[in-house]
Every structure is written in C-alpha cells, then in structure tokens.
Amino acid sequence: MSLDLAHFTPFASLAGGLMIGAAAALLVLGNGRVAGISGIVGTLLQGARAELGGRAWRLAFIAGLAAAPWLWRLVCGAGSSALSPTIDASPATLVVAGLLVGLGTRYASGCTSGHGVCGIARGSLRSLAATGAFMAAGFVTVFAVRHLVGG
Structure with missing residues (x-):
C-alpha cells in the first residue's frame, strides 16, 4: 500500500472538517436543529407539511451547500485541482x-x-x-x- 502524496490534502481536509463541525454546531445552538441533510431536504420536499418558518432556514442551508463550490472557486481560483473532480x-x-x-x-x-x-x-x-x-x-x-x- 502506498500513499498518494499528490492527492494527500491534510490541511484542506482538516479545514473542511472544522467548517462542517462549526456549521452543525451553529445550527444546533442557533436553531435547535440537527444538520441532517436528508431530513432538511426531506422536509422541504414535503411541501405544505413543513412549517412556514422552517422552510426559510432549510432553503438557506441547502443554498449554502450548493453555493460552496462557487465560493471556493472565487477564493482559490479557477485553476485549483480540487475544483475539477x-x-x-x-x-x-x-x-x-x-x-x-x-x-x-x-x-x-x-x-x-x-x-x-x-x-x-x-x-x-x-x-x-x-x-x-x-x-x-x-x-x-x-x-x-x-x-x-x-x-
């Protein structure tokens, strides 16, 4: 077994993990909700069954997930290899x-x-x-x- 050093990204991985943990902690502390993506999306798909006030934060959370790659591209530049999987x-x-x-x-x-x-x-x-x-x-x-x- 060998380590693929060209794709070994411990610092970027650590930063990503810290951001995921921070987002989950902020959602629990600020909203009292668990950051379970399937539950967030599932409730949005239920439409009328989802409470009106709960739709806004769910939409914002999913929009943030969708916008993250474009934000990363702005920060790191279009040539970053992490953007071309x-x-x-x-x-x-x-x-x-x-x-x-x-x-x-x-x-x-x-x-x-x-x-x-x-x-x-x-x-x-x-x-x-x-x-x-x-x-x-x-x-x-x-x-x-x-x-x-x-x-």
Missing part, C-alpha cells in the same frame, strides 16, 4: 447510486451528516451503529468494484 461513471450509474443512497437514508432514519457528524457528537448509540453500517457498506462496495467486478 473526475467521476468515471455513467449518468445511469449515478442515478442508481443516488437512489440507493436515498433508500439507505430512509432505512437508517438519517444520513451520514445527521448520524455521523451530529449523532455521534451527541453520544447516540443508534448513530454510532448507523455510521458503522454506512462505513462498512462503503468499504465492501469499493472492494467489490475495484477487485471483484474489475474496476
């Missing part, structure tokens, strides 16, 4: 993967941000189990795709 998958594969992730969040009653970032920080055993299951499924999937399917 390559995804070696067909659109159909991405749609199926997205649907499977959505199905998994329904079964787990939350997503990696809700369970992995917020739930574990609150000491939730259910979140610890869910995050362990997310990670194990990811490890098995990567192993299968790279070594068994012929990726």
Whole structure:
C-alpha cells in the first residue's frame, strides 16, 4: 500500500472538517436543529407539511451547500485541482447510486451528516451503529468494484 502524496490534502481536509463541525454546531445552538441533510431536504420536499418558518432556514442551508463550490472557486481560483473532480461513471450509474443512497437514508432514519457528524457528537448509540453500517457498506462496495467486478 502506498500513499498518494499528490492527492494527500491534510490541511484542506482538516479545514473542511472544522467548517462542517462549526456549521452543525451553529445550527444546533442557533436553531435547535440537527444538520441532517436528508431530513432538511426531506422536509422541504414535503411541501405544505413543513412549517412556514422552517422552510426559510432549510432553503438557506441547502443554498449554502450548493453555493460552496462557487465560493471556493472565487477564493482559490479557477485553476485549483480540487475544483475539477473526475467521476468515471455513467449518468445511469449515478442515478442508481443516488437512489440507493436515498433508500439507505430512509432505512437508517438519517444520513451520514445527521448520524455521523451530529449523532455521534451527541453520544447516540443508534448513530454510532448507523455510521458503522454506512462505513462498512462503503468499504465492501469499493472492494467489490475495484477487485471483484474489475474496476
């Protein structure tokens, strides 16, 4: 096993992790809500069932997530390699993967941000189990795709 030093970004990764943690903490402290993306988006999609005052902060949160890459481009410049990820998958594969992730969040009653970032920080055993299951499924999937399917 070797370390890919060209793509090793400990400082950027640490900064990103700190920003995710700060955003989750600010949302809990300022709004009393957990930063679970699937719950935030799911409530928005429920339309009339979502309380009117709750829609504004949810829309602002999702807008912030969507705007982050463009803000990063402004700060770091258009030539940053972090802004040019390559995804070696067909659109159909991405749609199926997205649907499977959505199905998994329904079964787990939350997503990696809700369970992995917020739930574990609150000491939730259910979140610890869910995050362990997310990670194990990811490890098995990567192993299968790279070594068994012929990726």
